[in-house]
Amino acid sequence: MAVLEIVGAAAGAYALAVAISDWAERSCVIEIANMSADYWDLVRKGSSSGSFQEPTVTRIEPFNNVLITAVSGDFGQGAVGNLGFRARDLVLLMDYSNPVIGNNDLDASFEGARGGEFQLSTSAGPGNKGALFRCVIEQPVQEGWRYCPKCHGLFNDGPGSVCPAGGSHDPVGWEYALLHDVPDGPTLQANWRFCPKCRGLVAGGDPGSSRCPAGGPHDTSIGWSYCVPHDLPDGPRLQRGWRFCPKCHGLFAGGDPANSRCPAGGPHDPVGWIYNMAHKPG
Ligand SMILES: [Zn+2]
Ligand SMILES: [Zn+2]
Ligand SMILES: [Zn+2]
Structure with missing residues (x-):
């Protein structure tokens, strides 16, 4: 672990x-x-x-x-x-x-x-x-998740990523860690998924209406159920301000949505809870 x-x-x-x-x-x-x-x-x-x-x-x-x-x-x-x-x-x-x-x-x-x-x-x-x-x-966590400044999305760093702004995602800033395979809680939402087509983190609830930058909907059929905290304060290892986009179903940094890039066209749309991402020091 x-x-x-x-x-x-x-x-x-x-x-x-x-x-x-x-x-x-x-x-x-x-x-x-x-x-x-x-x-x-x-x-x-x-x-x-x-x-x-x-x-x-x-x-x-x-x-x-x-x-x-x-x-x-x-x-x-x-x-x-x-x-x-x-x-x-x-x-x-x-x-x-x-x-x-x-x-x-x-x-x-x-x-x-x-x-x-x-x-x-x-x-x-x-x-x-x-x-x-x-x-x-x-609790069990997986490291290796990064922010992409081209699209503002969260993705798992590795070969074959696809960015809605073109090319592959660009890993910048902190390395984030995601909880996985623990139950929902008052400030914890399960059933986020890794899409192997684009390497993004995607809400798993309704994949058919999602939009993947690699074409068609995201693939949410493989891997762990990731759990994303929400409505928690900022902390030395916890960054507040991540949002869900209902156009593509991805998670993205909500600080400057106008300059983000959504695979469904235009910028991401910040909707719903304000999520937190845990990260390593540095
Ligand atoms: Zn990107
Ligand atoms: Zn995808
Ligand atoms: Zn979007």
């Missing part, structure tokens, strides 16, 4: 968290990376030994990450406790420990009906002070 990289953007925040917890005998900086389209809200935060540093984290946004710093209290104690975050129909439970005696540890598990949609991975770094603990919440 591909995972969007997150470490680079968190490095500065991690250094700050280590600096402000340096007074404590034991401390750990717990990074929770949410590589999913769900919001996760804090529902549990307890320490059997020690406490937490400000600022308090209460929500993890989609395709974003947070740092929570746990510190020991009195001399001779460790930093030990638990955290819980709730998404729709699912709770993430974590137990962390940077003890006075013994190894550092971070355990995480899900409780709830949607646990099968996600995968968890955890690690507990070494050290008495500023130990980096990480918990990554993942």
